[in-house]
Amino acid sequence: MTVRNIEGVAPVAAPLREPMREKLARWVFALPLAFMLLFFALPMALTFVFSVFERTMFWMEPGFTLFSYENFFFSARLENFLSSMYYSGIAVIVCFVLGFPIAVFLRKSVPQVAQHRVVLLFILPFMVSEIIRVFALRPVLQRNGLVNTTLQNLGLIDEPITALLYTHTGVIIGEVMSFLPFIIFSGFLAMEAVPKYIFEVCDDLGAGPVRRFLDVILPLAAPGIFAGCTFIFVNGLGVALLPNILGGAGAVNAGLIATQAIAALDFPLAMAVSAIMMTTLMALLYIGHRLFDLTKILSPIN
Amino acid sequence: MNQTEFNRRQLLALMGSAAAVAGLPRGAMAAEALKLWAPGIAKVGGNDWSAMEAQAGVSIAPIAKSARADESIQKMVVGDGNSLYDAMTDNGGGMEDALASQGAIVPLDASRIANFSNMVADYQDGGAAADTIRYNGDLVAIPYISNADSLAFNHGVIGEELSSWEALFDSQFRGRAAMQNDFGPTLTNTAIYLKQSGKQDIENPSDMSEAEVRGVCQFLIDLKKKGHFRTFWDGVQNGADLLSSEEVLVSSCWEVIQIFAARKNGADIRYGTMKEGHQAWNNVVMLTRGGKERGMEDAFYALANVYLSPWFGARTLAGLGFTPQMVGVNEYIDAHPDDFDADTKAITAERLARKQERIVVPGNSWQNVFPTNIRAYQDWWARVQAA
Numbered sequence: 058m059t060v061r062n063i064e065g066v067a068p069v070a071a072p073l074r075e076p077m078r079e080k081l082a083r084w085v086f087a088l089p090l091a092f093m094l095l096f097f098a099l100p101m102a103l104t105f106v107f108s109v110f111e112r113t114m115f116w117m118e119p120g121f122t123l124f125s126y127e128n129f130f131f132s133a134r135l136e137n138f139l140s141s142m143y144y145s146g147i148a149v150i151v152c153f154v155l156g157f158p159i160a161v162f163l164r165k166s167v168p169q170v171a172q173h174r175v176v177l178l179f180i181l182p183f184m185v186s187e188i189i190r191v192f193a194l195r196p197v198l199q200r201n202g203l204v205n206t207t208l209q210n211l212g213l214i215d216e217p218i219t220a221l222l223y224t225h226t227g228v229i230i231g232e233v234m235s236f237l238p239f240i241i242f243s244g245f246l247a248m249e250a251v252p253k254y255i256f257e258v259c260d261d262l263g264a265g266p267v268r269r270f271l272d273v274i275l276p277l278a279a280p281g282i283f284a285g286c287t288f289i290f291v292n293g294l295g296v297a298l299l300p301n302i303l304g305g306a307g308a309v310n311a312g313l314i315a316t317q318a319i320a321a322l323d324f325p326l327a328m329a330v331s332a333i334m335m336t337t338l339m340a341l342l343y344i345g346h347r348l349f350d351l352t353k354i355l356s357p358i359n
Numbered sequence: 360m361n362q363t364e365f366n367r368r369q370l371l372a373l374m375g376s377a378a379a380v381a382g383l384p385r386g387a388m389a390a391e392a393l394k395l396w397a398p399g400i401a402k403v404g405g406n407d408w409s410a411m412e413a414q415a416g417v418s419i420a421p422i423a424k425s426a427r428a429d430e431s432i433q434k435m436v437v438g439d440g441n442s443l444y445d446a447m448t449d450n451g452g453g454m455e456d457a458l459a460s461q462g463a464i465v466p467l468d469a470s471r472i473a474n475f476s477n478m479v480a481d482y483q484d485g486g487a488a489a490d491t492i493r494y495n496g497d498l499v500a501i502p503y504i505s506n507a508d509s510l511a512f513n514h515g516v517i518g519e520e521l522s523s524w525e526a527l528f529d530s531q532f533r534g535r536a537a538m539q540n541d542f543g544p545t546l547t548n549t550a551i552y553l554k555q556s557g558k559q560d561i562e563n564p565s566d567m568s569e570a571e572v573r574g575v576c577q578f579l580i581d582l583k584k585k586g587h588f589r590t591f592w593d594g595v596q597n598g599a600d601l602l603s604s605e606e607v608l609v610s611s612c613w614e615v616i617q618i619f620a621a622r623k624n625g626a627d628i629r630y631g632t633m634k635e636g637h638q639a640w641n642n643v644v645m646l647t648r649g650g651k652e653r654g655m656e657d658a659f660y661a662l663a664n665v666y667l668s669p670w671f672g673a674r675t676l677a678g679l680g681f682t683p684q685m686v687g688v689n690e691y692i693d694a695h696p697d698d699f700d701a702d703t704k705a706i707t708a709e710r711l712a713r714k715q716e717r718i719v720v721p722g723n724s725w726q727n728v729f730p731t732n733i734r735a736y737q738d739w740w741a742r743v744q745a746a
Contacts, residue, residue: 114729115432115457132738133745140745199604219534223590223606301540302597306588309744320429321737 101335108328117324125329134314138333141300141310144225145293148232149286152240155233157282160244161274165256176245179238191231191302198222198230198303223305231303235296236289243288247281248274250353280353283345291338392418393658394650396434396444398426400615400681401503401644403674414665417658428454428728435463435647445650446659451491451500451641453728459494464645466497471660474667477685478502491641491725503666504681505641507717508544511617513608515627524552524633527609533587537601537610538579540591542740547638547724548611550575555635555722565638565727569735576739580746591744595619602628614680632713636722641684673699677707682714 111120129135167175182190197203198221205217220226251274259269275282293299297312311334318327345351395401404410408419422444424430431449434440435458440447449458458464469475481488482502492500512521527536538545550564550571559574561567567575582588589607592598595616601607602620610616614630621628644666646659665671669691672683677692677699692699692707699707717723730736 115436115461128738133742136745137741195600199600200606201604219589301593305590306583307744307746314741317737317741320427321733322429322432323734323737 104328104335105332108325108332110325110328112323112325115322122325125323125325126333128323128326129329129333134330137309137314138294138311138330141294142290142337144229145232145290145310148229148236148293149289151229151233152237152289153282153286156237156240156285157244159241160248163241163245164248164251165253172245176242179241182238187235187296188298188302190235191298194227194231194234194303195222198227222303223308225304225308227303227305228300228308228310231299232289232293232296235299236292239288239292240282240285243281243285244278247278247285250277250281279349280345280351283349284351287338287341287345290341291334294334294337391653391655392420393655393662394420394422394443394445395644395662396422396424396440396447397644398424398448400675400679401448401642403671403678411662411665411671414668414670415658415661417661419662424448426450428457432457436461441647441649441652443649444647445653445655446644446646446662448503448642448644450726450728451488451502451505451643452726455492455500455643455645456494457729458645459497459499462648464499465648465651466494466499467501467646467663468660469498471656472501472663472667474664474685475501477667477669477687479684479686482684488639488641488725492643500643500645501663501666502641502643502684503671504675504679505639505684506614506680506682507637507639507714507720507723508548508611508613509633509637509717510631511602511610511612511614511620511628512631513602513605513626514629516605516608520629521609521631522634524548524611524635525556527611528552528582528587530585530587532607532609533585534589535606535608536587537589537592537598537607537612539598539611540593542736542743543726543728544638544640545579545591545611546572546575546736546740547726549579551636551638551722551724552633553578564636564724566730567732567736569732572732572735572739576743579743583743583746592616599623602626618680630713632716632720634720634722636720636724637717638726639718639723640726673707676710677703680710682711682718 107117108125109121109123110117111122112124129138163172163175195202199205200217200219200222202222204221205214208214209217221230255273255277256269259273264272294310295312297310297316300308300310300313311330315327315330315334318324318330342351402408402411402421404414408421412419424447428450431440431447431454434443435447441463447464449455455464459466480486482492483489488502488505492498492502510521510524510527512526514520526532527538538548546567547564550559550561550567553559553575554561554564559571559578561571561575590601592601592610592612595613598610598612598616599619602610602612602616603623603626605626617628617630620626644663646656650656650659667685669683669685669687672685672688673691673695675681676683676688689708689711692704696704
């Protein structure tokens, strides 16, 4: 009887415990999916839905109209948007040229035990509010600011350089100052795909720095570099305070267009601008994925 | 007593208090602080609200507010502003109509404000600014500051007084001129200039037709393409920095910007009277529907009474350069030499006299937060920015 009882219980109890664990495990893995749905897919979908609503005097009401898109594509706003893409692109290039060599240097020349500590140094500027950092650039770049005063005192210029502030150049300087650490971080991660011995092999084979960079480092680190560049590009498009504080009379980006639409109580237009920005980002990510397989970003860590 | 006990006791005490408050009738809440949604310029007498509280005899819980119309609408019409704020400030000449039409603010009883009769004549029934505090004939707002915006200029560098908007658009200031990054005041001031100088037919600079808006913006676009404007400023700090750093020599701006810019490095930066006219505006304080429902009317009327007192008017004039909304300010200043020394007295008298000059210029137009063709304003302003 005892044996039979044990035998009778054991086959019943074992299958009960296993499915419960499996069920829980499934739910745990579903959590990120639920998070993405709740905080990414749903807001995105709502942004598209609201963008086709009818505008009322103070808010919007359900309906279907493409007026906001017409208002965007057939007005100066499109020109502003394209212009901000152009200047964000320049900021990405400058960030890459300045930041990626730092990432390579960190991986190649800094002892491994110290690498992460050195990277932490680049987090320090982020301890200060972005608005303060951007505002602090004005006394440096303005007509009688630090740069001009220094150059004049050194006798290098007679008249102050006015192109540094309240111009597109000012916005690009602000974007580089704000977003440079991102290319350093992503470059640092991307360089994990390039083992140190690769540099030695290149040296042994007589590959010069240019060829080593173009043929070896760039292909291996491309997914990480692309991710960093996309981050900078999208921020350049969206962070309204940069053109607002450092830009001149014509410096506008997509974030500022949306902000201005909200200030004018045109919420469907603000949603349409946001939807267009998100579509641009998605298109960029798709192209990047097709070209570089962005899943590789995580493979060095694995 | 360890930290755990302390926290638990505190929590219990808080729960007890909350339960007690929940059980009280609504009228008993009147002893609570008046939750006032207002910008810093709504207070005088120091860095905090204690002087205002002492004058009004009520507690005030201020909540910082910007000057953006969309913020007010979002909070008060679409959002939960009525459960958050008992009173609020905003621009007269549009916002009070918008908020009253949506039931966000309530009509006021002038008889409960002792200083109401002190209010300047323009606001009394039939006055030029009477509509800016009324909705459908009902009083819904109390003005606390106003001004007629003009041109600030660096007299030290320019070496002469400027008395026409012509200077702002003159080629001698190419690359050294600025305007506000807001289509309302910028287009209105430009329209006043174009109308009064006979350069464009404009019926009402405060409420232009689409064709008129196009003409005004085209004028600005042409100038902008020539590199005339250094930037369009946003905020007091930005506007003051532009002038004090000599990035710009002429700027259409709020008077407080000129005052701050002149104070900053002692430069001779002045605020002119423009012969073509100015955009006039005011800021008003309103009682929210939620504030009335929570029994905060007495506290509100006490504060409104302070806003219409020479005590407030003299201090906002001396400190921030805003126009007092009541009569008797000069007499008050004369009667309080301990609070206003000879220099301050001279400055306020001169400032008030210049304000009077600006206010009576025939070409003045009143601020309009929601012009009839607001879409044309927005669309053409985007083109100005893109040019």
